[in-house]
Amino acid sequence: MKDFIEGSDAVARAVALCRPGVISAYPITPQTHIVEFLASMVADGKLKSQFINVESEHSAASLVLGASAAGERVFSASSSQGLILMSEVLFNIAGMRMPVVLACVNRALSAPINIWNDQQDSMAVRDSGWIQLYAETGQECGDLIFQAYRLAESPEVRVPVMVCLDGYLLSHGLEVVDVPEAAEVDKFLPPYRPTEKLDPAVPMTFGPLAGPDYYLEIRHDLHAAMRGALKLIPSIAADFSRQFGRNSGGLVEAYRLEDAELAIVAAGSVCGTIKEAIDALRQEGVKAGLLRLVTYRPFPEEAVSAALAGVGRVAVLDKAISLGATGPIYADLATALVRGKHQARVNGYIAGLGGRDITIETIREIFTRLSGEEVSAGFVGLKG
Amino acid sequence: MSQTYLFKRTEGLQDAPTSFCPGCGHGILLRLVAELVWELGLRGRTVGVAPVGCAVTAYDYWNFDVTEAAHGRAPAVATGIKRVHPDRLVFTYQGDGDLAAIGTAEIVHAANRGENLTTVFVNNAVYGMTRGQMAPTTMLGQKTTTTAAGRDPRQHGYPLRVCEMLAGLDGVVYLERLALSDPASVRRIKAAIRKGFECQLSGQGFSLIEVLSPCPVNWNLSPVDSLTYVREVMSPVFPPGVIKDRTCQKPAPGV
Numbered sequence A: 001m002k003d004f005i006e007g008s009d010a011v012a013r014a015v016a017l018c019r020p021g022v023i024s025a026y027p028i029t030p031q032t033h034i035v036e037f038l039a040s041m042v043a044d045g046k047l048k049s050q051f052i053n054v055e056s057e058h059s060a061a062s063l064v065l066g067a068s069a070a071g072e073r074v075f076s077a078s079s080s081q082g083l084i085l086m087s088e089v090l091f092n093i094a095g096m097r098m099p100v101v102l103a104c105v106n107r108a109l110s111a112p113i114n115i116w117n118d119q120q121d122s123m124a125v126r127d128s129g130w131i132q133l134y135a136e137t138g139q140e141c142g143d144l145i146f147q148a149y150r151l152a153e154s155p156e157v158r159v160p161v162m163v164c165l166d167g168y169l170l171s172h173g174l175e176v177v178d179v180p181e182a183a184e185v186d187k188f189l190p191p192y193r194p195t196e197k198l199d200p201a202v203p204m205t206f207g208p209l210a211g212p213d214y215y216l217e218i219r220h221d222l223h224a225a226m227r228g229a230l231k232l233i234p235s236i237a238a239d240f241s242r243q244f245g246r247n248s249g250g251l252v253e254a255y256r257l258e259d260a261e262l263a264i265v266a267a268g269s270v271c272g273t274i275k276e277a278i279d280a281l282r283q284e285g286v287k288a289g290l291l292r293l294v295t296y297r298p299f300p301e302e303a304v305s306a307a308l309a310g311v312g313r314v315a316v317l318d319k320a321i322s323l324g325a326t327g328p329i330y331a332d333l334a335t336a337l338v339r340g341k342h343q344a345r346v347n348g349y350i351a352g353l354g355g356r357d358i359t360i361e362t363i364r365e366i367f368t369r370l371s372g373e374e375v376s377a378g379f380v381g382l383k384g
Numbered sequence B: 001m002s003q004t005y006l007f008k009r010t011e012g013l014q015d016a017p018t019s020f021c022p023g024c025g026h027g028i029l030l031r032l033v034a035e036l037v038w039e040l041g042l043r044g045r046t047v048g049v050a051p052v053g054c055a056v057t058a059y060d061y062w063n064f065d066v067t068e069a070a071h072g073r074a075p076a077v078a079t080g081i082k083r084v085h086p087d088r089l090v091f092t093y094q095g096d097g098d099l100a101a102i103g104t105a106e107i108v109h110a111a112n113r114g115e116n117l118t119t120v121f122v123n124n125a126v127y128g129m130t131r132g133q134m135a136p137t138t139m140l141g142q143k144t145t146t147t148a149a150g151r152d153p154r155q156h157g158y159p160l161r162v163c164e165m166l167a168g169l170d171g172v173v174y175l176e177r178l179a180l181s182d183p184a185s186v187r188r189i190k191a192a193i194r195k196g197f198e199c200q201l202s203g204q205g206f207s208l209i210e211v212l213s214p215c216p217v218n219w220n221l222s223p224v225d226s227l228t229y230v231r232e233v234m235s236p237v238f239p240p241g242v243i244k245d246r247t248c249q250k251p252a253p254g255v
Helices: A008-019 A032-043 A057-069 A079-093 A122-125 A138-152 A181-186 A215-244 A268-283 A300-306 A329-337 A360-372 B024-040 B054-060 B074-085 B095-102 B104-113 B163-166 B185-201 B223-237
Strands: A002-006 A022-025 A050-055 A074-078 A101-106 A131-134 A161-166 A176-177 A251-256 A262-265 A286-294 A296-297 A313-318 A344-351 B046-050 B064-069 B088-094 B120-121 B174-181 B206-212 B241-247
Touching: A002 A008, A002 B046, A002 B104, A008 A022, A008 A032, A008 A074, A008 A101, A008 A138, A008 A161, A008 A344, A008 B185, A022 A032, A022 A057, A032 A050, A032 A074, A032 B046, A050 A344, A050 B163, A057 A074, A057 A079, A074 A079, A079 A122, A101 A138, A122 B024, A131 A138, A131 A215, A131 A300, A138 A161, A138 A176, A138 A181, A138 A215, A161 A268, A181 A329, A251 A268, A251 A300, A262 A329, A262 A360, A268 A286, A268 A360, A286 A300, A296 B088, A300 A329, A313 A329, A329 A344, A329 B088, A344 A360, B024 B088, B024 B120, B024 B185, B024 B241, B046 B074, B054 B064, B074 B088, B074 B104, B088 B095, B088 B185, B095 B120, B095 B163, B104 B206, B163 B174, B163 B206, B163 B241, B174 B185, B185 B206, B206 B223
Parallel strands: A022 A050, A022 A074, A074 A101, A101 A161, A131 A161, A262 A286, A262 A313, A313 A344, B046 B064, B046 B088, B088 B120, B120 B206, B174 B206
Antiparallel strands: A002 A176, A131 A296, A251 A286, B174 B241
């Protein structure tokens, strides 16, 4: 059923259709609406789930870890400072291979305090062992939730998944979203039947001490599971497309790249703006294209390398920065192109931090600068 | 012709428009703190630590030094400041979401260490800034955006009484709870905060003044009805009064 709703509502309705047994989160702007929608559904009896209010994000993450270990499908959501406060537990959830799904409503980090959108929060936990998917539209916010549970709970993966959506732009922006029927979702997402869980009948320990003798192997297993997800993500997206009749998710999306001479690489809602800019540039005879990263962790090196074959100049737009180095996507992309033996010139640009608008003009500026100075972390729109 | 001012802005406040909702208690409480800093002659010697929550922009109003802290960590930040500058008046100003939820550990341990700090604790029984979700201090039966059917103790536990919880700690010198519910209470609250500041200035140790404060927008009540709510609904659950007082007139030894 199509409805005119905000991205937060699309996430909440998708989560409800996945029927997690336990939901726990701590309110933080701009994630709050997701929590409120889910709390309302539980209160109205529309969602049979335990919604548990706790005193902090650290506790919310710990609580869903426990519930997941006990064998339940679980959900949490956070943003910015909240996600960073969770970060200790995020590493535990991944290390213990709990198939938790969490929505991160992307927001800048303090200090200075800022409640507006960039992607520094999720980028800061990119090494935690969570799969990270970035939505472009309100529709994709919901669609990625279905795919996230299917992916996280696949026995060959069993890794937590973070669905990232840009704060306000997606979380509060209203769009027409097709919300599927419960029966359709049930066909796509089987009930959660964990192969390992805390069960007194089959005693088991999660996350025990691992010394120098085995820690390395356990981390290798997690890395291998993440790399293995690179095969499963496209097949889950293809299944989704077959069943629901629309494309969402996957590793990357190539937009007008076939004959492109210039390309931008980016993730999230800014890709909608980039597509508009590219359409305009194409009319002016500029052969521009976009490579949208849907999956950022695991990093889809081969898909990226293949999609950018033949592109002469590549601009990476990061809405985050590894301070003192480059944007995180730039670093990963440059590595992938070197390994793919590309000759493309790759420039890195930092834009949109703390909610600074990225407009079609900003994108045009990036394409213009791409023909000029070589930069790895060129700030765009910096005031004098 | 001479003019007589019956009411004017204290110099402790900057000339800035307020961002608070109509009927909110923060405007009064921030002003009381500002008046006291000026009346005690502590301009230039005061450092406030602001919370995360509705009072996050306290530095936009107060006309003295303020630092931000991560959500709930104001007592730890204040400890760091006070240990470096023991001659300054250092206080935290925190809401119940900041102090009684995410920051419970920090307030307990700053109090237990007997840090020579003052905390102004503004309890309005909801998370205000994020628009009215349940807090640990929410009343039983109170409807919030995360307890649509009202707070149920079997699901959500009970209202957390911070003063009573801290009273058993040996490091705590002075605890008082007051209800912001009428003009007379404003004067009592000012006297209590003054006592907390003086407790610190004479080196006696940790003090906390809890104020039950109206939040009309998130309670879905008019400003006037909110004052009645503070008096008739919140006050029986969080009884106003001096919870603990070990202050003495003389400065503590060695100070």
